[in-house]
Amino acid sequence: MQLQYFLILAAALFCIGIFGLITSRNAVRVLMSVELMLNAVNLNLMAFSNYMDGQSIKGQVFTVFVISIAAAEAAVGLAIVLAIYRNRDTVDMEQFNLLKW
Amino acid sequence: MNLAEGVQIVSFGVLALMMIGAALGVVLLPNIVYSAFLLGGTFISVAGLYLLLNADFVATAQVLIYVGAVNVLILFAIMLVNKQEDFAPIPRAWIRKSATAIVCIGLFALLSTMVLVTPWSISTAVPAGDEAIVRIGQHFFTDFLLPFELASVLLLMALIGAVILARREYLPDELATSAQAPVLTLPERPRELVSAGSRDRIPPPKS
Numbered sequence: 001m002q003l004q005y006f007l008i009l010a011a012a013l014f015c016i017g018i019f020g021l022i023t024s025r026n027a028v029r030v031l032m033s034v035e036l037m038l039n040a041v042n043l044n045l046m047a048f049s050n051y052m053d054g055q056s057i058k059g060q061v062f063t064v065f066v067i068s069i070a071a072a073e074a075a076v077g078l079a080i081v082l083a084i085y086r087n088r089d090t091v092d093m094e095q096f097n098l099l100k101w
Numbered sequence: 102m103n104l105a106e107g108v109q110i111v112s113f114g115v116l117a118l119m120m121i122g123a124a125l126g127v128v129l130l131p132n133i134v135y136s137a138f139l140l141g142g143t144f145i146s147v148a149g150l151y152l153l154l155n156a157d158f159v160a161t162a163q164v165l166i167y168v169g170a171v172n173v174l175i176l177f178a179i180m181l182v183n184k185q186e187d188f189a190p191i192p193r194a195w196i197r198k199s200a201t202a203i204v205c206i207g208l209f210a211l212l213s214t215m216v217l218v219t220p221w222s223i224s225t226a227v228p229a230g231d232e233a234i235v236r237i238g239q240h241f242f243t244d245f246l247l248p249f250e251l252a253s254v255l256l257l258m259a260l261i262g263a264v265i266l267a268r269r270e271y272l273p274d275e276l277a278t279s280a281q282a283p284v285l286t287l288p289e290r291p292r293e294l295v296s297a298g299s300r301d302r303i304p305p306p307k308s
Contacts, residue, residue: 003223004216006150009117011212013124013143015205020128022201025188028178032127032140035171039147042163050154052221054228060159061240067159067166068252072259074171078178079266085182086269092188 006047014040027081027091031074038070113153120146137179141172158234 013036020033042063049059085091123142130136144167151160191197229236241249 003221005113005117006154007216008213009120009150011209011216012121014212015209016121016124016128018208019201019205023198024128026133028175028182029127029133029136031178032136032175035140035167035175036124036127036143039144039167043147043150046151046154046156046159050156050228052224054224054226056240057156057229057233057236058240060156060233060237061245063156063159064162064237065245065248065252067162068256071166071170072256074174075263076259076266078174079263081178082181082267085184089184090186091182091184092186094188094191 003047003051006043010040010043010047013037013043025093027084027093027096028078030093031077031081034077035070035074038066038073042066109153112149116146116149116153120150133179134176137172137175140175141168144168144172155228155230156233157231158237 017033017037017040020036021030024030024033045059045063045066049057049063053059081091084096088095120143123139123146126139127136127143130139144163148160148163148168151157151163
């Protein structure tokens, strides 16, 4: 088992998350893609923590922080999606142009 | 290669295949309910990878928080926003998708060459293993004390903000007067469905 395997896996997950973030049109799916990207970053942190910092595991501490921030982000993001759905009666990302111009 | 390394490599391969497949399903499947359940599969695979990285506490936290809280929250959001709508097709949508795919594949190639070329200074110290939770607790209450407390304040702010953003607005005077309102309907302020910018909506494609 090497460090590079985990880093390449995290890079693949991050790229899949970026693809979903840009191309999906349902607002809930965009939030799911953001969660995928956060998980990729967490996997990077955990791999570095295990292979480079085995004794004082600061990467795991950062991962716990990122997990808590991600939970808060998911709650607020889904509340925003719900409010926009009540207001505009759609979840299509192409029609959310309230802040565009 | 002894038995333990073989088991590690086989389980890593299985977990990696599960994770990549579930993530592709999250992004590519047309039905969003399947996407939400596959997102739970991705989270569980990532928790298994954490177990391979000698981090049992974080793997448990991942299963509890992501699968137990975030995924259920997303499923509830899908149920609340349950509208079967066919999105209006955008002209030349394939250009956007293919350009995004090219950019993502290029980014992946860049990142993997960077990972493979860089000489990593692998530490030879033995990993913490079962003492990880003790070390995490020591970090939380000594040198990461301020971020730890700030995280709790941020969770409280997110809780209150989510409640305020997602609640409906009731009219208390109508609640007092309309005692014989029909059952199972909630008095609600009439919402302004047409808001600013509605004239900019994408017109349906002329066929």
